[in-house]
Amino acid sequence: MSKILLKNAKVVNENSVFESDILLENDIIARIDSDISDANATVIDLKGNLLLPGVIDDQVHFREPGLTHKGTIATESRAAIAGGITTFMEQPNTNPQTTTIEKLEEKFAMAAKDSFANYSFLFGGTNDNLEELKSLDKNACSGVKLFLGSSTGNMLVDNEVVLEKIFSNTEMVISAHCEDEGTIRANMAKYQEMFGDNIPIEMHPIIRSAEACYLSSSKAIALAKKTGARLHVFHVSTGIETDLFTNAIPLEEKKITAEVCIHHLWFSDEDYAEKGTLIKWNPAVKTKTDREKLWEALLDDRIDVVATDHAPHTIEEKDNPYTKAPSGGPLVQHALLAMLQKEKEGVISLEKMVEKMCHNPAKLFDIDRRGFIREGYFADLVQVNQNSQNQVKKDNIFYKCGWSPFEGVTFDSSVARTFVNGLLAYENGSFAKEKRAKRLTFNR
Incomplete structure (x- = not known):
């Protein structure tokens, strides 16, 4: 079992902003609580950064x-x-x-x-x-x-x-x-x-x-x-x-x-x-x-x-x-x-x-268990550092076409980490070798 414990997150979810820890088990959000400990989990300290769905x-x-x-x-x-x-x-x-x-x-x-x-x-x-x-x-x-x-x-x-x-x-x-x-x-x-x-x-x-x-x-x-x-x-x-x-x-x-x-x-x-x-x-x-x-x-x-x-x-x-x-x-x-x-x-x-x-x-679109930070939902999460400026320039653009209409713009925030189904898929400019993406399922 793969476990990741996100500590000291500033969670934005369902019309609320609150401090919390989040425990991920495999591809699922297992627990959301104010003070979680788990000896078997890899701990990542978000240091008060935003955590969004x-x-x-x-x-x-x-x-x-x-x-x-x-x-x-x-x-x-x-x-x-x-x-x-x-x-x-x-x-x-x-x-x-x-x-x-x-x-x-x-x-x-x-x-x-x-x-x-x-x-x-x-x-x-x-x-x-x-x-x-x-x-x-x-x-x-x-x-x-x-x-x-x-x-x-x-x-x-x-x-x-x-x-x-x-x-x-x-x-x-x-x-x-x-x-x-x-x-x-x-x-x-x-x-x-x-x-x-x-x-x-x-x-x-x-x-x-x-x-x-x-x-x-x-x-x-x-x-x-x-x-x-x-x-x-x-x-x-x-x-x-x-x-x-x-x-x-x-x-x-x-x-x-x-x-x-x-x-x-x-x-x-x-x-x-x-x-x-x-x-x-x-x-x-x-x-x-x-x-x-x-x-x-x-x-x-x-x-x-x-x-x-x-x-x-x-x-x-x-x-x-x-x-x-x-x-x-x-x-x-x-x-x-x-x-x-x-x-x-x-x-x-x-x-x-x-x-x-x-x-x-x-x-x-009636998507199954995505779009929210909820226990039992898929662990799709984004950590945002609101105090890390990000200037858009050719050497940090990942599109195959190699350009952006935002070139030259400096944003005041940066995406620090992105989790896809519990996998740390992106971190500060680097990508995981593994892919854990899934086909969407629906509740219709």
Whole structure:
């Protein structure tokens, strides 16, 4: 039996901050108490550092299979645990796409071999795979992903009859990328006529506009209400969309939920001048007012989850004219640090941050025994030193693509240790040779 005793932790869990010891036995949290001793345990003194549940990221693109020059399950999950993310849900727009049960299980086999973090995958809905989706067991994976606006990978679902059938024929959470394709195409045609391929990057949030987002999100929500489907709107990016969601009922009772991503909380359209295509995402980073409204909705519980939409591209791919530069960027290593910085600035509390990044993804996707620091739960834990500055630079970035939109930023906190299923998987820049990641299971 493997035992680790964590002493003198400042635990952040379930709307509380308290000092405690934590005993880990094999892959489980065995005991939480104020003064634990165990002669058979390896003792690690946290010296009053924060101890958080491992972060659960419900939206990443790790690029395997088929796009592995950008990233792999191994490289990006390794970067994730360095950033305190112990569990990820990966998206279906790889090559081949994850739109059959066979391809879904092939991805699980890859992750079982290579992943440093716990894993699940979303099954991609398309205009023509309804029967395959209907045969998918509700506990097989984290949920269904629909692209209601085209993004990286051609998986746009634009057949409204099929869309309603998908909403009517699954018990799983439907996670949706919501941008109205007609609006975007009309805007793109207008600006291409004006600028050709060299559209100024500042036009990105005008082309992929707030109106395009709101039109698509509101249609998806109306369809979810009509069919009774369980809808989760990914990467909300506009202030006007936040009014589509409610805080009148607890998360456990919501049928329609929302996520916001790190980049929409951190950047605004004022950053395009410096960052250029490095902060080109779909949906686009929009105005400071949009960013303020997103924070308001996150803090008042209309928005339920914070995620990354980690989507690496090579720097050579990003260094292209607007129409050829892909959308997306790498974020898993620095997402928790960015939120901790906002806590230092007084924007969000530690308790609320942990709720949005750890507790709520576990609740929303019905994940078995993760997302909380509880006896009997899997020992996914993150030690954070709030007094250890961390400057993001090329020689400490773990992404395969080798760059970060946060390069040059100095965070006031560092991830000191990350435990995955009781294994000390990451410690101050070093990684364990062993992997103990597990496929997620669900309580549905």
